[in-house]
Amino acid sequence: MNDAELLSVILRTxxxxxxxLSLAKRLLLQFGSLSAILNASLHELQAFKGIGVSKWSQLQVIHELAQRTYIEKLKEQDVLSSSELVKNYLISLIGHKEHEVFVCLYLDVHLKLISSQEIFRGSVSQTTVHIREIAKECLLRNASHLIIAHNHPSGDLSPSLADIELTKSLYQALALMDVQLLDHCIVSKQGGISFSELRIMANIG
Known part of the structure; x- marks a missing residue:
């Protein structure tokens, strides 16, 4: 079953x-992928002929199921062996948002997910990200490792100077309490990148 056929089953009519099937093919042509369709806002989908609130709701159910599946898998396996899974989860979680969102993935000593949390909204360069608050949340969850992430609604995944400076400051602060900041991911609808992939984390650590 290809993507169009799978989507047509979800849409039902x-x-x-x-x-x-024809509607599914048009959606894929317009949005480019199943992920982009599932992450599309109600406003974006309602602008597409043939999609209303009912079909958007059907797609949201699938989107929620996908997120829960990601969480289950991340709680079962360490994140270092699941980097693509982490990235896909973050894209699903915040990649579609039209405003910047900052989230934390709290991990245990085995590098398995404890929980994820939206911490702040707004641009990292415009909003002070409270390092003390993040440190407190790590203690509350007994987290020994952390991954931070935020989205770039513009689609440009390049880290800004503010992104890098924040990562350095947070890495140093968490090290004082024996919590290791493993990575910083930037995502959009189209994809994602991590500071580890860019070798920024290697220079910070």
Missing amino acids: GSQGENS
């Missing part, structure tokens, strides 16, 4: 004069 088409629109006036169009079956579900």
Whole structure:
């Protein structure tokens, strides 16, 4: 079953004069991928002929199921062996948001996910990210490792100077309490990048 056929099953019905498979193919042509469709906002999908609140709700259910599946897997295996899974989860979680969101993934000593949390909203360069608050949350969850992430609604995944400076400051602060900052991921609808991939973390640590 290809992506269009799978999507047509989820949609169940088409629109006036169009079956579900044809509608699914048009959606994929417009948005580019299943992930982009599932992450699209109600406003974006309602602007597409054949999609209303009902079909958007169906897609949201699938989106929520996908997120819960990611969480289950991240709680079962260490994140260092699951970097693509982490990235896909973050894209699913915040990649579609139209404003910047800053999230933390709290990990145990085995590098398995304890929980994820949205900490702040707003640009890292415009909003002070409270390092003390993040440190407190790590203690509350007994987290020994941390991954931070935020989205770039513009789609440009390049880290800013503010992104890098924040990562350095947070790494140093958490090291004092024996919590290791493993990575900083930047995501959008189209994809994601991590500071480890860019070798920024190696220079920080």
